[in-house]
Amino acid sequence: MENSFFNNTESFEIYLKQRLEGRIASPLILEIQPTSVCNHNCIFCVSKKARTSGGEISWPMIKRLICDAAESKTAIVRFCGGGEPLMHPHICDILNKCAALKIKTEITTNGTLFNDTLIDIASRCCDHIRISVDAGNAATYSRIHNVNARIYQALWDSIYKLSRVRERTGGPTIELSFVLHDLNIDSLPIFLEKAQKARVDGITVTTNIIEDHQLSHALYKSAKLTLSNKIKKEENNIRLNWAHDDSFLHDTKLLCPLVLLYGVITPTGDFYPSCHHIASGRHLLGNIYSISSIRSILKEDKI
Secondary structure, three states: OOOHHHHOHHHHHHHHHHHHOOOOOOOOEEEEOOEOOOOOOOOOOOOHHHHOOOOEOOHHHHHHHHHHHHHOOOOEEEEOOOOOHHHOOOHHHHHHHHHHOOOEEEEEEOOOOOOHHHHHHHHHHOOEEEEEOOOOOHHHHHHHHOOOOOHHHHHHHHHHHHHHHHHHHOOOEEEEEEEOOOOOHHHHHHHHHHHHHOOOOEEEEEOOOOOOHHHHHHHHHHHHHHHHHHHHHOOOOOEEEEOOOOHHHOOOOOOOHHHHOEEEEOOOOEEEOOHHHOOOOOOOOEEOOOOOOHHHHHOOOOO
8 A cells, every 4th residue: 555655755855865864763664573473374475484483573572673663753663474463472562552652553464363352453553454365265265375265254254344443433444465376366356356345445466476577477467457457347446556566577686775764574583674585584684682773773884
């Protein structure tokens, strides 16, 4: 989903100027991967290797990171994988702390652990919720996520609940994501129809096939043709985003230029400038357990 900060050119330019001059030493967006534990085993997961580490950022450390982000005027704190963030034992404390500090908070989740309590907390504390669906029917979902097919309907029940709460309370924006794969691309139109009925705010179509640029590009081309034709034929108020559209055609060995804006902390505490560098281990900038703050990493000469 688009962020209003990036749409405000003046604010964005001021941030970049202050960042380059060293007056701000914090990422604009801080992505925290609180745990490597996950209740799914998606076939395209880029964190499979990391999930074997058993890593989990402790609640005291996450609290420190959140407070540091608030003090440093970080615009957005985002919780995602690694593993499934809702599996962190202190996820309720984490979200409540972000709300208390008035930090713009986002969470990316597979959504299958949402119950009434978590829906209530997420609706009160989050500004944006992104749910990985990746399929238009239960059979495909089961093959993609390696879970029981019955979970698929329960997931949509939770999405509908979140949507109703949002409409009633003005809660977080809801985005559904669809990671392209040759096993699920045929179900993409059905997924769009379900997203429309659930009255979500947007969908994001992406791919995790980093190692095969040609296949990634072919999937995007097919998906764009399918969805463009469908959206033209129907009234549609859902924002359609193409994440990483052509980025995988570029060399991920190079340092991500968003190092000035973005930071990712893995479940073991490693700090990277981009999630694309984690699998390769390239451009590791430091570890949160061996430094006083994120700012101390970003003030180093190499940055």
